[in-house]
Amino acid sequence: MNAVPVTILTGFLGAGKTTFLNYLIKKHPNTKFAIIENEFGEINIDSELVVKTDENIFELSNGCICCSINGDLFNLLNKLVTGRYKYDHLIIETTGIADPSAVAGTFLTDYNIQTAFKLDGTICLIDAENVLEVIANEEEAAKQVLFADYIIFNKCADVDQATLNKVAETISKINPLAESEFTNYAESKKAEILSLKAYDKEKPRLQLGLGAKSAQNIFGIGQEQSFHNIVSQSFVFDQSFDLLKLRHYFTVMLAIQGAWFYRIKGIINVEGISRRLIIQSVKGAPVFTEGAAWRDDETRQTKLVFIGKELKRDILERGIKQCFYKPANL
Incomplete structure (x- = not known):
């Protein structure tokens, strides 16, 4: 079925x-x-x-x-x-x-x-x-x-x-x-309006302002975007993440401050895992799903978008960086 x-x-x-x-x-x-x-x-x-x-x-x-x-x-x-x-x-x-x-x-x-x-x-x-x-x-x-x-x-x-x-x-x-x-009269011209595939696990769509033909920054990754008290914070990291630390961070953060976050979406590079980890925030809780495998010829980057009320970039960045993977001998 x-x-x-x-x-x-x-x-x-x-x-x-x-x-x-x-x-x-x-x-x-x-x-x-x-x-x-x-x-x-x-x-x-x-x-x-x-x-x-x-x-x-x-x-x-x-x-x-x-x-x-x-x-x-x-x-x-x-x-x-x-x-x-x-x-x-x-x-x-x-x-x-x-x-x-x-x-x-x-x-x-x-x-x-x-x-x-x-x-x-x-x-x-x-x-x-x-x-x-x-x-x-x-x-x-x-x-x-x-x-x-x-x-x-x-x-x-x-x-x-x-x-x-x-x-x-x-x-x-x-x-x-x-x-x-x-539009006028709600007459959408998008042919794939019923096939957005916004939650497709194999090909998650995470624009982050990057053009299809180049990695040129269009709206400003790394820059805070705001309208009144609504803030969008986007991050890109080359470092891999520790899965246990990451799950703990998002679970605790949303449990305490979930009302301030309207949406979180991201593709995460987890150390020791060959597939992307996709995160969504739903009803004040993180939802993690496994995505497509990383190709050998691509850079494994983490891309995260936070949207909410009066979100402070420095606090978010500090919390996220605490979840970076660190080898046991360091």
Whole structure:
């Protein structure tokens, strides 16, 4: 059984999530979607499409399924797996004030769920005109933007180019992990919108501002990027790491100060291990997974991105360097 890809759809209230979802369904007529929403009724479904209901699961005449959580997400996922429902892709639409990392954590930390589902990425819909003001004043909205793997700036027709440029530059600095595009009516032009592979273990995407054709620094690795109290800190290390020290550092740090970190993502070079170690932070805890093997002809570098509130670079760097591998005779 192949794991079903999962897309988390988040975004500000009124940003166009419903419009985008309907656009996806129309653009992919041969894909049978299972759609989970926090509260049934937020997504407008034509009552004429509903052909069968089973408690909180609605089967539609176009072959898609729409579900309401109204309780435990795990139980609903189990029901989708054990039922006779046929679907190719799962979309989870969160409320306008939800933290998407809590939803993502279900798919990154539970082995049983990982056998049936594979998290592909988080898409965030935001109003291009108001995004900078909103994330500066609303923490939950900031979390959505900063956790996103792909950002759709919507409703751009009435926004001048100078503002759009400022928005793109600011967001790319504080969330260097995400790709983005400008749209109207949420009509994304990205062909692989349902195949972001943001959590692919073999080819983890960690941009860190590096161009595809060169290692030239685009947004400034090693430089603090900030917007109001939101800070992005990126690090690159050539030294290898001690796995036990590293696990201890991240576990303790997030247990004590997890509320200050919106997202951590990285590829780590661990001494004595031939494969990359991938780290993600989910719900205030580190999640480590094994990635692709290091090639003999490549430099084994560690790349880490921390995104959060008022993150101090010197404190982070000092803590990370304490996890460097040191031979026993030193």
